[in-house]
Amino acid sequence: MLNPINLAFKNAKKEKRPALLTYTVAGDSSKKQSLEILKAISNYADILEVGVPHNTPVADGGQIQTSAYRSIKNGIKMNDIFKIVSDFKKSKNSKPVIFMGYYNMIFQYGENNFLKKCKKSGVNGLIVVDLPWPENKIFSKKCKKNSINFIQLLSPTTSNKRLKSITKDSHDMIYYISMLSTTGGKLKVSPKKILANYNKIKKINPNKNCVIGFGITEKTISKFKNTDGLVVGSQICKEITRSLNNRQNPVINVSKIVSKLRKKIS
Amino acid sequence: MKVKKGIPVIDQGDRLGFWGGKFGGNFVPETLKKPIEDLEIQFNKLKNDKNFIKERDNYFENWIGTPTRFIKLNNLTKHVGGAQIWSKVVSDANGGAHKIYNATVHCLLAKRSGKKVIIGDTGAGYAGKMLSMAAKKFGLKCKIFMGAKDIKRQQPNVKAMKKNGADVIPVYSGSQTLVDAVSECMRYWVANCDTTAMCVGSTVGPAIFVRICGWSTSQISRELKDQLINEFGEVPKKLKLYNCVGGGSSSFGFWNEFMDYSKKQVEFIGVEAGGPKNSKKHAAPLTYGSKIGILHGAAQYVNQNSDGQIEETESISAGLDYPGVSPLHCFLKDTKRARYTAASDEEALKAYQIVTKYENLRPSLEPSHAFSVAIKEAKKLSKDTIVIINSCGDAYKDRGILEKKLGKKYVKSN
Structure with missing residues (x-):
């Protein structure tokens, strides 16, 4: 049986488009609202990245930091985040869920406990921003044993040798960071160059689903139509902040954006 | 370990x-x-x-100005009445700190x-x-x-x-x-x-x-070792090295060259920032038993909640106001090569007052934490014990805080 993440990529491929991955922070701006946002955007997105907020994030830009601090300030706890996922998984349009966060949260929960809880609540994959290869080898194997996708990251600074080793050790999906930037940076590299790197990775192993993230927004997304998948995060977090500031409903506004993103790549 | x-x-x-x-x-x-x-x-x-x-x-040598002074604090030694108190005046270095x-x-x-x-x-x-x-x-x-x-x-x-x-x-x-x-x-x-x-x-x-x-701050202990041999003909039989610990760069540098001596001969005492006396917040993860976590790319003892969110710290000294601590110090703590304790904001201020009263030296709030513990412990130590405090920063930067906490006198007189 195909795992849900692979199935999502396969379905998108059938429609001759990249899979759309969204990133929102769990508990932003409240537990209830972040669940509603997940439910609303899963009408248009194929895979949902759920950010596990951390207060010393070394790779996140201003938009995602704002979302994370808002959520932490509202008292979000790791167990609340698991609950949001399991509630979401009960909804009728549920999609695969990938946690994205920093290793200390997993370390404090205990690797084994964390994975058990992921499995139980329906988390399908993990992106751990500060657990690179080869440090992640043992944990990544543990994930595999628990049928959870450990998603390796690749960046423009990754050497060819590393690209090969990391791809070899990766599971079904890999994540290419488009440029040297924190999340939410403006696309400062030409799409042509990004796609050249993307193709280099695909050549190493065409069977791995490779998504591109960082700098992907409504404005840039249509330039990357011939890829396996695209991640949009900061633009969505920014929209939540904007809606709150204007006393509008973030659920409606965010799902409008995600629906537009989907149209641009369909 | x-x-x-x-x-x-x-x-x-x-x-x-x-x-x-x-x-x-x-x-x-x-x-x-x-x-x-x-x-x-x-x-x-x-x-x-x-x-x-x-x-x-x-x-x-030519730009930073090595070596920095190694001086005996005669008046303070007399006032405390116990071990000999010395200081390595690292704040002599160009710029005023290590x-x-x-x-x-x-x-x-x-x-x-x-x-x-x-x-x-x-x-x-x-x-x-x-x-x-x-x-x-x-x-x-x-x-x-x-x-x-x-x-x-x-x-x-x-x-x-x-x-x-x-x-x-x-x-x-x-x-x-x-x-x-x-x-x-x-x-x-x-x-x-x-x-x-x-x-x-x-x-x-x-x-x-x-x-x-x-590697860079170890310059401090390289100099000190030479200075000790010049002064005493050898590394003294009972030597205690006191240093404040925030991230831990000055203390590590102050101790490094003495690592291979037994701790009975050369004891390392790290003093963390305990924060205000009546506050639960502190910047002393080693002293108060914080759990191991990941901060800024390294596993270390760090103040955090049960979820792994890093906790806010509080200290009068900005240089020690950090929730984590160097992996080197975690290692020295667990191997028991160094001993760690904390001084509160109030104790550091008090030590600053004592040192500036008796000596022509004005340690910043960071080393004032180390002075506080050294003064307390030196009292109970024998006269042949050599206590050295690394005065790793100058109080010029703390003028505003000192004036607010202690009054103008303590700023002007220096």
Whole structure:
């Protein structure tokens, strides 16, 4: 049986488009609202990245930091985040869920406990921003044993040798960071160059689903139509902040954006 | 877990950069793997390169001004009535604190690798001030990340940085102190590591930064060892070395050369910032039993909640106001080579008053924490015990706080 993440990529491929991955922070701006946002955007997105907020994030830009601090300030706890996922998984349009966060949260929960809880609540994959290869080898194997996708990251600074080793050790999906930037940076590299790197990775192993993230927004997304998948995060977090500031409903506004993103790549 | 003899502690980490198998490491985003590896290769080569050592020593001697003084505090010794109290006046160094050693070495490395810009974090402002000085000296552009709260409370150092031509970038996220400055600096490096070198201001961060900083500040104990032999003909039989510990760069440098002596002969005492007397917040993870966690790329004892969110700290001394501590000190704690304790804000202020009353020395609030514990313990020690406090910073930067807490007298009289 195909795992849900692979199935999502396969379905998108059938429609001759990249899979759309969204990133929102769990508990932003409240537990209830972040669940509603997940439910609303899963009408248009194929895979949902759920950010596990951390207060010393070394790779996140201003938009995602704002979302994370808002959520932490509202008292979000790791167990609340698991609950949001399991509630979401009960909804009728549920999609695969990938946690994205920093290793200390997993370390404090205990690797084994964390994975058990992921499995139980329906988390399908993990992106751990500060657990690179080869440090992640043992944990990544543990994930595999628990049928959870450990998603390796690749960046423009990754050497060819590393690209090969990391791809070899990766599971079904890999994540290419488009440029040297924190999340939410403006696309400062030409799409042509990004796609050249993307193709280099695909050549190493065409069977791995490779998504591109960082700098992907409504404005840039249509330039990357011939890829396996695209991640949009900061633009969505920014929209939540904007809606709150204007006393509008973030659920409606965010799902409008995600629906537009989907149209641009369909 | 054991400290090995005959091998520098900075080189005792394993293949992945862990001391004692569990402290340190490289918990960094993939993007930083390459620049960190480049820096490791460069540093491992240069630290054994005679020409590079010669170049470093030349700058240390002629620009930083080594050696810094080693003086007996006669009046304080008499007042306390116990062990002999001495001080290594590291604040004599150009710029007024030990941070100049690490800053200079990082600029030398950046220059050699052809980088044009160097960035750094700062809490008390010393690391930033020194980096801005060194960057100016070596013709590098400089950006300093500093918490907005620290910018307010350490104005003299902020002014110095700007005068040296550095951009001081205020950090408004989180607690607006050192922890956020380090995060923001690392984020900037993630986005600019192809053109920019990063200097981490203490023995914290990914393993290579811990090693470079420890290697640089070890100048302090190299000098001290010579000075002790000059003064006493040998390393004294009962020697106690007191140093404040925030990130841990000055204390590690103050102790490094004495690592292989038995702790019965040379004892290391690290003094963390206990925060205000009536506050639950502190910056003393080693003293108060904080759990191991990951902060700024390294596993270490760190103040955090049960979920793993880093907790806010509180200390009168911006330079010690950090929730974590160097992996090197975690290692020295667990191997029991060093002993750690804390002094409160009030105790540090009291010690500052005592020292300035009896001696022509004005330690900043950071070493005042170490003076506080040293004075207390020296009372109970024999006259042939040599107590040395590293006065690693000058109180000039603390003028505002001292005036507010103690009145004008304590600022003017110095």
